Amino acid sequence: MCQLLGMNCNTPTDIQFSFEGFAKRGGLTDEHVDGWGIAFFEESAARCFIDHRPASDSPVAELIRNYPIRSCNVISHIRKATVGQVKLQNCHPFIRELWGQAWVFAHNGDLKNFAPTLQGDYLPIGETDSEQAFCLLLQTLKNEFGYRNAENRPGAKEIEAVLRPVCEKIAEHGTFNMLMSNGQTMYTHCSTKLEYIVRAYPFKQAHLVDCDLQVDFGTVTTQNDRVAVIATAALTDNEVWTPFDTNSFVVFEDGRPVLKNGVETTL
Amino acid sequence: MCQLLGMNCNTPTDIQFSFEGFAKRGGLTDEHVDGWGIAFFEESAARCFIDHRPASDSPVAELIRNYPIRSCNVISHIRKATVGQVKLQNCHPFIRELWGQAWVFAHNGDLKNFAPTLQGDYLPIGETDSEQAFCLLLQTLKNEFGYRNAENRPGAKEIEAVLRPVCEKIAEHGTFNMLMSNGQTMYTHCSTKLEYIVRAYPFKQAHLVDCDLQVDFGTVTTQNDRVAVIATAALTDNEVWTPFDTNSFVVFEDGRPVLKNGVETTL
Incomplete structure (x- = not known):
């Protein structure tokens, strides 16, 4: 199995605090040693860092810990190999272009007897069931909405309505907790385990579960900032995280x- | 304008020596300060590191200099912005998936009045003429060969025959020196300036142009290794580099x- 970390913000924010604890699970506080990756959106482009070495011991992870990259949408993943060997092409997140935007995807869980028919617009490069699921989601969007560009892309609500039933179908094959973003919106599906927290004014102190590190968000934020952090398991031990409902599809924006x-949620 | 660096090898090789000199041109020995990037293939997957900061001063470039990544196909680019702002989405190399393989592309030169019709399978994420050219090349391959997968992908000779005339057409709009790879083969087009060198047994010493660094390749290679390095301008001052012919298309393998x-070349 694997672990997921996502962040969706209304203002570009760095993820160093959360990543510090999360990366520890890649070999130190947990067993996810078979590669890891993180993707940061900057507008419609994403930069994706992946490495087949454990996150706790990776020079690339060391870079991420020391080089603050501010982004409104981040997806990270640490891997415990179940399907597919430990090599680069099997490391999440995966990335593809659709309608002139980068789309990024990461998955936690195993899928059994999952061999979707992919017509060829999006094909997996590696061997994981996860990348097949990602290709199926993008192919479905493309078939549903056709060729689109910056002028006429579908909105988040239309996209959600197409993605949700596909995720439910995929989840029939096993565990399908996933994060997916186009740099504007974070689409998430939880079949078993995912939690989130929204941090907003007044910001408080937070303390990591996985190492003795504390941050006072009040000193690094403004009154208007709002940040949602999504993770397989709560990253802090002095805040209240909200578990996702089983088999739920939640969309994050701002x-x-x-x-x-x-169903639209209210503030 | 920009500068290009490519490497194509018959055995996974690290590019640290060449990158050391090349990165100096990103702000120290030359003026290419508007971002940079490098992509390494590992089998059919590629990892791409891009940064909007000058290569000579980028924490990501520092990582690349210190973390040897062995690869048979590498493409790197340092940017002097002419079209498109200095931001991540305009940094080369660009990457897309076709037929279950990552394809990587970088371009040196400016294109005038270049607005190809892109039907929508591949759309640019950023604002550069370069990314439009890349999308046009991939769209042409897809239209010509249709949906393919690992079982029935076209070979390098078939691909070359499709890419070459498209590159000639693109070059009518200005300068089009480019490197493009799917991890097996390196496709290159030179409209004005590109040089290459093939290093093979017996390996010799090489000394960089851009800084006082020397390496004895004999100590880090085997008799069977062969490495082609391609660059906008020769990276070493004690070896003989071969300039590409004007408006030529050269394919590198092994x-x-x-x-x-x-036309096939002989060893």
Whole structure:
């Protein structure tokens, strides 16, 4: 199995505090030693750092810990190999272009007897069931909405309505907890385990579960900032994280959930 | 304008020596300060590091200098912005998936009045003419060969025959020196300036142009290794580099040119 970390914000934010604890699970506080990756959006482009070495011991992870990259949407993943060997092409997140935007995807869970028919617009490069699921999601969006560009892309609500039933179908094959973003919106599906927290004014102190590190968000934020952090398991031990419902699909925008199973949430 | 660096080898090789000199041109020995990037293939997957900071001063470039990544195909680019702002989405190399393989592309030169019709399978994420050219090349391959996968992908000779005339058409709009790879083969087009060198047994010493650094390749290679390095301008001052012919298309495999303007070369 693997672990997921996502961040969705209303203002570009660095993820160093959360990543510090999360990366420890890649070999130190947990067993996810078979590669890791992290993707940061900057507008419609994403930069994706992946490495087949454990996150706790990777020179690339060391870079991420020391080089603050501010982003409104971040997806990270640490891997415990179940399907597919430990090599680069099997490391999440995966990235593809659709409608002139980068799309990034990471998955936690195993899928059994999962061999979707992919017509060829998006094909997996590696051997994981996860990348097949990602290709199926993008192919479905492309088939549903056709060729689109910056002028006429579908909105988050339309996209959600297409993605959600596909995720439910995929989840019939096993565990399908996933994070997916186009740099504007974070689409998430939880079949078993995912939690989130929204941090907003007044910001408080937070303390990591995985190492003795504390940050006072009040000193590094403004009154208008809002940040949603999503993780397989809570990253801090002095804040209240909200577990996702089983088999739920939640859409995050501007640092908060805006759609839960297709229903708009209120602030 | 920009500068290009490519490497194509018959055995996974690290590019640290060449990158050391090349990165100096990103702000120290030359003016290419508007971002840079490098992509390494590992089998059919590629990892791409990009940064909007000058290569001579980038924490990501520092990582590349210190973390040897062995690869048979590498493409790097340092940017002097002409079209498109200095931001991440305009940094080369660009990357897309076709037929279950990552394809990587970088371009040196400016294109005037270049607005190809892109039907939508591949759309630019950023604002550069370069990314439009890349999308046009991939779209042309897809239209010509249709949906393919690992079982029935076209070979390098078939691909070259499709890419070469498109590159000639693009070069009518200005300067089009480019490197493009799917992890097996390096496709290159030179409209004005590109040089290469093939290093093979017996390996000799090489000394960089851009800084006082020397390496004895004999101590880090085996008799069977062969490495082709391609660059906008020769990286070493004690070896003989071969300039590309104007408006030529050269295909490299296993560390040597195998096709020049469609004609097979002999060892």
